[in-house]
Each structure stands twice: as structure tokens, then as C-alpha cells.
Amino acid sequence: MAFKLFGYTILSQNEITNRSTSPSLVPPKNEDAAATVNESGLGVFGGYAVDFDTYAAYTSEVDLINQYRDLSLQPEIDEALNDIINEMVIRDDGDNPVSMNVDALPKVYDETFREQLLKEFDYTLDLLGFKERCHSIARQFYVDGRLYYDLMIDEAKPENGIIELRNIDPRTIRAVREVRDMWHQETGARLSEVVDQYYVYNPMGFRNLASISSGPGVRVAKDRIAYINSGIYTPGNVTVLSPLHKAIKAFNQLRMVEDATVIYRITRAPERRVFYIDVADLPTARAEQYVNAVATRYRNRVVYDSHTGEIRDDRKIQSMLEDFFLPRRSNGRGTEVTQLQGGQNLGEMQDVDYFRKKLYRALGIPASRLESTGSQFQLGRTTEITRDEIRFSRFLQRQRDRLATLFDEILQRHLTLKGVIRSQEQWRQLRHFIRYEFNTDSYFAELKKMEVMKERLNVVQQLDPYVGKYFSEQYVRDHVLRLTSDEQKQIEINNKENPPVSAEGQGMFGSEPPAPTPPMPSSKTPSETPSKTSDGEPEPDAEEFFFGSTLAKE
Helix, strand or coil, X not given: CCEEECCEEECCHHXXXXXXXXXXXXXXXXXXXXXXXXXXXXXCCCCEEECHHHHHHHHCHHHHHHHHHHHHCCHHHHHHHHHHHHHHCCCCCCCCCEEEECCCCCCCCCHHHHHHHHHHHHHHHHHHCHHHHHHHHHHHHHHHCEEEEEEEECCCCHHHCEEXXXXXXXXXXXXXXXXXXXXXXXXXXXXXXXXXXXXXXXXXXXXXHHHHHCCCCEEEEHHHEEEEECCCECCCCCCECCCCHHHHHHHHHHHHHHHHHHHHHHHHCCCEEEEEEECCCCCHHHHHHHHHHHHHHHCECXXXXXXXXXXXXXXXXXXXXXXXXXXXXXXXXXCEEEEECCCCCCCCCHHHHHHHHHHHHHHXXXXXXXXXXXXXXXXXXXXXXXXXXHHHHHHHHHHHHHXXXXXXXXXXXXXXXXXXXXXXXXXXXXXXXCEEEECCCHHHHHHHHHHHHHHHHHHHHHHHHHECCCECHHHHHHHHCCCCHHHHHHHHHHXXXXXXXXXXXXXXXXXXXXXXXXXXXXXXCCCCCCCECCCCCXXXXXXXXXXCXXXXXX
């Protein structure tokens, strides 16, 4: 397969000979959500036509990224993000948050190759600054839903590999693929093929497809950019979405309900008063003027600002919140002041709690982690973990796998430049045997392993009477203890070097075993013959009887 590196195409001899030129009915899957440009003879955008079916989606990508970043600054979202990122990448005792495991590589790759692979992986982590910036990198990837890095090399000495990585704002770069349509002469079918793929970089950003196709920008070779995304797309793989996208509606609803609740409490909570002002025999117009004068003297209007959450008071006079001043003729009674009951059920927050839990579900966070009650961390049995926690751990593992593709993107190009691998196909084969292991909660992982081992040993204890009859020792090792062949061999070597001590000797961490007791002289003389059973067979001694005669001897 052709391997394009920094604008150059590297082909093996077989790839040159067997390279297929047969186009497909449909272009390859657009996993990069690249802008699709179709070749045409219309002369539009320099001989290319934009796919206007997805035009509206492209125009909103910059707005989406800005919305995700604004959303991440909100208190509830920020708290959830901190919980996700802290679980996603963990730094313990200054170690790297992620390591490479090459134990599964085939035997054809010697120890020197493995050491070289591990060395270059550590070099990649240093270029990224992943040890110091792992949380900020993971947060940016999770919030924006994509990461771009510019791979910089020394053009005079490309064999030195990548020398620097620079992060690119995703609002300033866009992947583009050119698709050519043609008609099959025999069948008349319309065929499509991707003739070129590249990136367009513009520091001013892209607001629409026209700016990608014909606006100012720098065309960058595809293999110079390391790009990963969240794997969440709009229909048709048009635009990449962030994992925060599903929380937009829930958060807006929560804010609307909270603001409505606050406004209701401020306006309805006070007990308002009704002032019946005695106007005697004043004319109607004069009576209204008199009442307004009294109201202006004592009344104060309170205004609630939904943006800042503050209460603004324009008049700095004696406050009587939203009182009513009504004129009344004196019919034996003078001026009277009565009270109107305040708002009811002000302590109920069912609506706010409902939308808050809905927001947590949209973020994928177990609600018990963020609630004020019941959020204690129980260091008990792992069987007490809720299903939400298990689902959350699997969600985190998927996010780690998506983030690990960044290492693949960088390592593939770096190893090719240095000559460690020769083709993209070789890297694809290697990738099946390479695992990236992220640090996890050390205490919880240890607790889980101990509980699993304890349960397995309980099963072994229950099967012990049946070993040798219904089950073999090898079956117990393989299917109950689930020991690998390497582990079994190592255990046998250790047992030979340090034979196990019987239960009557020392304990696992006890004192030194007692000195062996010298054997008692046998009461039997060589001339004596062993006793026989009723069947005429020699009677077994105590050791043979305890371990099961012939089976123990074998």
C-alpha cells in the first residue's frame, strides 16, 4: 500500500507492480470527517465543486467547538470533567501515566527490536510532554472531541525522526479529500475514488466550505499532521462531535429551571402587604395622585439579573417589596394595612433535581459521585460496586483507547523516518501485538485481584476431594486458577529451588522451621516379613494409606 510521508510517496516493489487502479462504487469511509470536494468541469473553486449537502454542518463546526469550551467552564460540567479526566489518566509516584507492552510480539522480533520500540515510545511521550501534561491533553481531547499535532522534522536529516510536536487549534485546520466521479464504460455505473487527501490550515479559521476550497490557507500534506477524534459523528460522518455534545440540551434545561426557581422564590417568597389609603372625599384624580405619592415614598422595585445571579435595586429608599397601595373611602374605617400570603412549596426542588440527574446521565457520570449525600468512597468488597460504576469504567477504557491512537499516529511516522519499520503494512501488523497500558487506581486494582484470587482458592478447596477422580491437577491449574503456561513453569522452577514447607512447619511469614527429628529406629528386622491382608496382599504403611497407594507412588 502506498505510504505518503511529508508529501512523499513511498512504495514497495510489490506495491508498484500490484497496485490496483480499479475505483469503487463509493469512496472510502470518511473517518476523519474531512471536507469532501468533487472534481467537476464547472470551473467552480478552481475546477472543484463543494458537496453542498453537508454545507450547513461544516459552517457550525467552529461554533460547536466554542460551545463545548464554554460548556466546560460551567461548575457542574467542570466537576464532572475533573472526575472523568482524573480517572482516565492517573499519575502515581511520578511514573508515566501510560506504558507500552510488547510481550505479545512474535518471536521474529528480537530483543533489540523490542528495546528500540520501547525507547522510541518513551521519546514520543517526552515530545508530547505527556508525563507533565497528561491531564490537560486528555481534557482538551475530551472537550473539543479532536486533537491536531504538527510533526516537525529536520529536513536536512530526516532520518533523525520527529524532533518537535506542536498542538494546532482545531478551529484553524480542516481535513480535505478530493473525490473523482466517473462512469464505468461497460455497466454504466457511477464510480467514485479518492484522488487526494490533505489538510488546509488557516490561522483565521474556517466558517464555511467555500473558505476551505478557495479561501486563504496553507495546504499541508496529510502525513505531516497527527490527528485523532472522538469517533462520534453526525449522520454521514460529516462533523465530529465531542462527548459533551449530548449534555448541551440537559445543561440548558437545568439552567432554565434554576433561573425560573430563583425568580419565583425572590418574587413570591416575601409576604406582601396591601395598603388601603384613606383618601377621604378627594376627587378620583387627586386620590390617585395621593396614593402614588405615598407609594413612591416607601416602595422599592427589586430587579433580578439572570446572567450574574444578582439582585439590582435602582432606588435606595425604604424597601417594601411589591406592596399594593389602594385608595379607599372612609366608611367608618381609616387607613388599613393587611398581609398577602407568600409563595407556597418554596422548599421543593424536584424539578431541579430531575434535570441535574439528567445532566449527570448525559455526561456518563454515576450520580452517586456528584451528589452531596451517599458520595463516600467505600473501600469494601468490589462486589458492592454498582452497575453504574462498571459502566463508567468501561466508558473510560473506550476513551483511553481513542486517546492511545495519538501514539500510533506519531510512532508510525517516527519509526518510518528512523528506519525501524519499512512500510505502513508492517506497522499494521505490529499494532495487533502492541498494547498501551494506562495507570489505574492502584488500590482498587489490587483489591480486585485479591478478591478474585480468594474466590478461586475457595473453589480449589471445594474441588480438592475430587482431584484425581473427576478432575486432574492440570485442569485445576488451567481452568480454575487460570494460570498461564509461563506462570506454571515459573512456579515449578520456584518449587524446585525452594521446596514448600508442610503445614506443620513454619507459616507463610512465621519463624524458622523446627529442626528435623531424627528417624526412629524401625522395630522390624530384615528377616521380618510385612504383614498381609486377608486377600494375601502386603498391608500398606501409613504414608501409602494416607495418599492413596498406587496413585501417590506414581
